[in-house]
Amino acid sequence: MERQNLWAPWRIKYIQGLAASSGCFLCQALASPEKDRENLVLWRTEHALVMFNRYPYSNGHLLVAPVKHVAGLSELSEAQMLSLTRLTRDSQRALELAIKPHGFNVGMNFGRCAGAGLPEHMHIHVVPRWSGDTSFMPICSDTNVISQGLYELYDQLAEVSQKENLPQT
Numbered sequence: 001m002e003r004q005n006l007w008a009p010w011r012i013k014y015i016q017g018l019a020a021s022s023g024c025f026l027c028q029a030l031a032s033p034e035k036d037r038e039n040l041v042l043w044r045t046e047h048a049l050v051m052f053n054r055y056p057y058s059n060g061h062l063l064v065a066p067v068k069h070v071a072g073l074s075e076l077s078e079a080q081m082l083s084l085t086r087l088t089r090d091s092q093r094a095l096e097l098a099i100k101p102h103g104f105n106v107g108m109n110f111g112r113c114a115g116a117g118l119p120e121h122m123h124i125h126v127v128p129r130w131s132g133d134t135s136f137m138p139i140c141s142d143t144n145v146i147s148q149g150l151y152e153l154y155d156q157l158a159e160v161s162q163k164e165n166l167p168q169t
């Protein structure tokens, strides 16, 4: 079978930004609950948060992260791990209700060599997928268009969350 890659040209800003920015965007977002929409933080619970990836691989790409700034699962308590799993479940549920993906990639990258953009604060990627989505995004996708889409989808997921009483932690 032919290998197909998701085409996400807007990610270059993120990759270029990695070198320039110091600090942890997850902890920065956690520190400012009053800016949750601005920061695209969808949910926060005692042990974890769910926020949009600003540089998504696909529409609705969410990040589930522990509140605790740790690099790996071994540094989390049972309660913290359970919270991550529950929020992953609820993220999938909200996305299913809001944008009806055909499938998901859910995964973690540990270490830069494994593709982690923020290796010091672990997180789970929840990436919605659609049949044939490898080629539907046009090369001329503009970052502003994507950003607007992020806030539209944020509001859509926030509405679904309220209706369905999510997260159910």
Ligand SMILES: [Zn+2]
Pocket (backbone or CB within 6 Å): 024, 025, 026, 027, 028, 068, 069, 070, 120, 121
């Ligand atoms: Zn952090």
